[in-house]
Amino acid sequence: MSIATATVTLNAAFFQEIKDDNQRLQELQRELREIFAADRPLGVSRFTLIDLLAELRDLLATHFALEEAFGYFDDPIDVAPHLCERAESLRAEHSELFVEVCHLADRAADLLVEHGTLAGYRTVARLFREFDQRFKKHEAEETALIMQAFNADIGAGD
Numbered sequence: 001m002s003i004a005t006a007t008v009t010l011n012a013a014f015f016q017e018i019k020d021d022n023q024r025l026q027e028l029q030r031e032l033r034e035i036f037a038a039d040r041p042l043g044v045s046r047f048t049l050i051d052l053l054a055e056l057r058d059l060l061a062t063h064f065a066l067e068e069a070f071g072y073f074d075d076p077i078d079v080a081p082h083l084c085e086r087a088e089s090l091r092a093e094h095s096e097l098f099v100e101v102c103h104l105a106d107r108a109a110d111l112l113v114e115h116g117t118l119a120g121y122r123t124v125a126r127l128f129r130e131f132d133q134r135f136k137k138h139e140a141e142e143t144a145l146i147m148q149a150f151n152a153d154i155g156a157g158d
């Protein structure tokens, strides 16, 4: 079964969708980093914070699902087994990161509403910063792997 033309069109549409999602994701990451750089609330309501963290969780669900569906590095890695192992472990990180961001959103709802204390706020801020570090590292490693796979694919030497 060949639907070559339809596939190309479908890919372009998905790529645009990923791009759009990424823009909001990057914007939200910047916003949350700014907010949680401090250990005390800086004029942002706790209900807004809960909503922003729930949005982060939902955006990441889409982000990870789209990355896995497209398998950015599947084809180049087929010819480079050492890259395949790294790709497998990075892909496996998606479910770990998603569990972590779900935990973060749940804890925020709990600590900021039911126990609206400064200690609770600091815990949420710390959980966000820890998650953010791991997610940034994941994204950087994924980008590095894509570049490495691309270089291997076009036969670039040292």
Ligand SMILES: [Fe+2]
Pocket: 064, 067, 090, 094, 138, 139, 142
């Ligand atoms: Fe990823």
